[in-house]
Amino acid sequence: MVQMKCLSWLLTCTSLICFCYCQDSVVSVIHRLDQFDRKLLDNKMDVLDIIDGAKTSLRAELKENIRDQVREAMAEILQGESLQDMVKSQIVSELRHLKQGYHQMKRQLHHVSRSLKDFQEETGVFHQSVLKEAHVGNRENSSHVCVRDKQKLEVELHKCDIYAADLETDIERLIALNETCHLKISQLKTALSVSASSPATVVATSTTRLPVLTTSVTTPRPQEEKNRILIAPFWSSTQHQFRQLNIHSNSLSVYHYLTKKYITSVAYIATKRTLLFGSYRPNMISESTLDTSHVTVLREGVRAYGMAVDEGRGIVFVATYQPQRSISRMSTQGKDFTAIIDLSKYGGTPRQITLDTRRKRIYGCSRVKLFTVTYDGQGLATLATGIYMYAVTLDQTAGVLYYNNEKKLMKMTVSNNVSTEVTTLNVVPYNMRLYRGTIYYGGYSPSTVGAVDVTYNTVAYTLQSISMEGIDNLLLCLIP
Structure with a gap:
């Protein structure tokens, strides 16, 4: 009976010792797991920093390579000619075409004026001849000749009026073209002077008048x-x-x-x-x-x-x-x-x-x-x-x-x-x-x-x- 009691007490002590030992082991394991999570988080942050640094380095290297390639391509395209020289040559070409058109317009205006003068002289001669014939016909009592010449004169004078009106219209158009050419030439000269003084980026703008x-x-x-x-x-x-x-x-x-x-x-x-x-x-x-x-x-x-x-x-x-x-x-x-x-x-x-x-x-x-x-x-x-x-x-x-x-x-x-x-x-x-x-x-x-x-x-x-x-x-x- 006494042995049974001792055995029971011994088993109780043994179980208590085992429970305490297991509890200490579980606490140790949980502590180690916490340490492992912290180390894993620290390593993750380090990895992200490394990745960001690599991205920045690669992006800078890529930009530098692209910039060099663009420069080489632009150098091959321009072949020694600057953007300012290209703009100047384009403006000079446009100015040359405008000058050619302006001189051609002046020649046409001179031709129209000379034609008008010749036409007026011919009309005056014709008018004098018709009046002379009419005067002679009146002296010879040839009324039908006067009527015929008068009708012919009226027709010619009507044609003269139409032709003169057309010439006036053409002259007005030529004058307007002349003014436009002068305006375009002045604008191109201004653009040429501006581009020569500042070789900045060329920006296209709409045509405007001088400030009022x-x-x-x-x-x-x-x-x-x-x-x-x-x-x-x-x-x-x-x-x-x-x-x-x-x-x-x-x-x-x-x-x-x-x-x-x-x-x-x-x-x-x-x-x-x-x-x-x-x-x-x-x-x-x-x-x-x-x-x-x-x-x-x-x-x-x-x-x-x-x-x-x-x-x-x-x-x-x-x-x-x-x-x-x-x-x-x-x-x-x-x-x-x-x-x-x-x-x-x-x-x-x-x-x-x-x-x-x-x-x-x-x-x-x-x-x-x-x-x-x-x-x-x-x-x-x-x-x-x-x-x-x-x-x-x-x-x-x-x-x-x-x-x-x-x-x-x-x-x-x-x-x-x-x-x-x-x-x-x-x-x-x-x-x-x-x-x-x-x-x-x-x-x-x-x-x-x-x-x-x-x-x-x-x-x-x-x-x-x-x-x-x-x-x-x-x-x-x-x-x-």
Whole structure:
């Protein structure tokens, strides 16, 4: 019995000793596992650092190799010729071609002038011979000979008029080409000087005009009275002096005599050398010369948003808002004012209008429509529709109508009424005028004057930003 008790105690002690020993072993194993995880984490960070260093080294080496290869390739391509030399040679080549074209144009102009002179001399000789024969025939009582020679002379004189008109058109085109050549040559010379002074990266830019200078002016000299556009503020409650854009020098002048407010439209009568302008508060159409402050009221009770003059027939056409929305006409003296067509139910208020004096047609915009009508108010037709349609002008020689659809400048061939887009302007134009292949437009908020050379389809560019208090847009009037 005593032995059994001792054995039981011995087994208990043995089990306790084994349990304690196992517990110590487990703790040791767990501690070692923690140490192994820490070492593994440290080794992982070291490996990542090594990989990042290798990547950076390989990337730098790769860039250096690529840079060397590019340099070698560029050296092989250029073969000793620098980029500046290439630019210079290209500009010199273009300048040489332009000079050749300019000299060829001068030879053509000389040939046309000589042909015109010879034709005039031949016409004069023919005229004298016909008059001599007619005189002899009268002395011999040969009336039928005089009638025949007179008819022949009329035919020849008609041909002479046609030929002279064609020659004048050709001369105008040659003059415009001459001006363009001079401008291109000056621009190429400027580009050549710039590239010679700074061999930096060449950046292509659009063609721009010289910057417009703002100066004060008194009465213009006779040689400066051509190629200008009068700029008037639209709908301003503050009196502003009119501006003048001198096209030949790209300078902006101020007219001291013309200080008006509440202007709604402008037009110029070259035969009388007077300016017509519509206004409101009160509604009227007035007349003034450019060199005096005297104003003559032609019509009262009329608010005009557009005016166009047919000087050959002595007629002024007016797009009115009051007393009604209509197209009206009057003489250049303001007499015989009458509405030719009522547009009250047509939709929109008529704005700028332009004339085809050969076909006796009126073209106009009414904010949402481009329309046409005859001088007698017949055949009203909608040519195009859009939004913010304010401005329209006509190239009568080419038979092309230019108008705006919001900021898009559109052109339409009047023979088939097909429209195409010319370019996108930087503002919505409120007025536009065509002069020698260039459209000048007054911007609708902000008030800017821009231009588009439609002959060469260049992009629109801003000539001048006009700062006038209380206005959002400008009215333009061409003064030839």
